[in-house]
């Protein structure tokens with residue numbers, strides 16, 4: 010599908026072989042630059058805009074014009090300062106060696122390339138984008154989106170000599186964005202589906218990605234057929250294509266080596282490569298668990314799988330979920346703790362597509378350990394939830410806090426309830442009484458039942474405080490954290 014629009018809404022400019030005379034600076038030193046709301050000229054996408062997208066598609070050479078930048082809809086200087094607007098970015102590429110498998114990796118580069126632009130902050134990917142442009146660079150001359158199109162063309166051509174032709178379309182026109190949106194969803198679904206047909210056991214090599222090391226220096230994504238990258242935009246096929254076309258680039262093969270634990274997903278080859286690429290910070294990665302030595306997260310994850318000690322279960326939340334989740338914390342509260350390239354047992358940055366994997370948190374119980382998830386995600390991946398679990402997992406519509414969650418799980422006889430019983434039964438009589446007392450009591454959000462806290466678990470409790478459990482044998486009847494009144 011090609012973008013269609015009213016020709017009266019179009020503006021076209023061309024980029025030649027020479028570097029354009031940009032009004033703003035461009036370079037890696039601008040990566041990580043943040044644009045806060047009071048400093049922004051405008052923002053595109055983000056949580057307040059339901060439809061937005063960025064996508065890379067391969068085309069036949071005759072279908073596109075090299076160096077062409079198209080703008081559809083109002084330009085930057087026609088948008089009200091401080092406003093939020095929809096945006097679509099379509100990048101079309103052609104070249105003899107530009108395979109379809111490269112689309113995902115090239116698409117992920119939009120994030121990096123726009124962050125190289127002075128005064129521009131780009132977050133997320135695919136249908137989740139959020140871009141801010143600061144007032145300073147706008148006043149300096151970045152007052153047209155055409156400049157961003159030109160910057161993208163120039164950066165792609167510098168980084169990927171295999172691209173023979175590239176054409177960039179930016180659109181702020183809601184009608185155009187809306188029309189193309191279902192097609193973009195189809196393209197991403199087809200990309201993800203292809204990877205679903207392979208299993209980790211079927212391949213000799215996994216792939217790594219260190220694109221995010223500029224802001225999470227110890228983070229290495231391990232991309233396997235059954236574990237798509239946590240940003241959700243690079244599958245095993247994408248990473249393989251990228252490593253072939255750019256062997257010195259951020260994607261590289263990881264020979265699996267010996268499988269040390271097929272349930273947790275621990276491989277000697279993964280440990281070796283991750284240890285080397287994280288400069289010794291991460292010694293072991295267990296691919297299919299949230300506990301002990303989980304996969305690290307940079308900050309680009311689409312969602313978080315987070316542990317709820319009160320019920321010994323795992324809940325899910327996605328980036329666009331507004332307001333507090335079932336444990337009282339928002340996505341942003343937990344994202345801060347989940348990111349940074351460290352291993353955070355109990356907090357796992359994940360792609361939504363990973364929920365469809367047959368190895369989804371398999372060492373932790375998979376779907377039988379999931380106790381809560383947002384309605385939007387439940388609807389999106391509903392067909393991948395095992396039928397016997399579909400009605401047992403509540404959303405924000407049924408359950409709003411841990412107290413309600415516990416009651417729901419008990420009433421539905423959710424599989425995690427058996428785990429509570431096991432813990433209780435394994436205790437000596439006097440401790441059993443204490444655990445039962447806690448289990449029977451109305452459970453407040455701040456109550457942690459004894460003896461079911463996994464090793465290494467750390468819990469953000471708001472206000473900048475984190476509780477870390479290391480080699481802990483907790484015998485307290487309960488822990489209550491209270492905010493002191495001033």
Ligand code: SF4
Nearest residue numbers: 218220221230238240
């Ligand atoms: S999240 Fe992982 S796969 Fe995605 S760009 Fe970053 S390092 Fe690469």
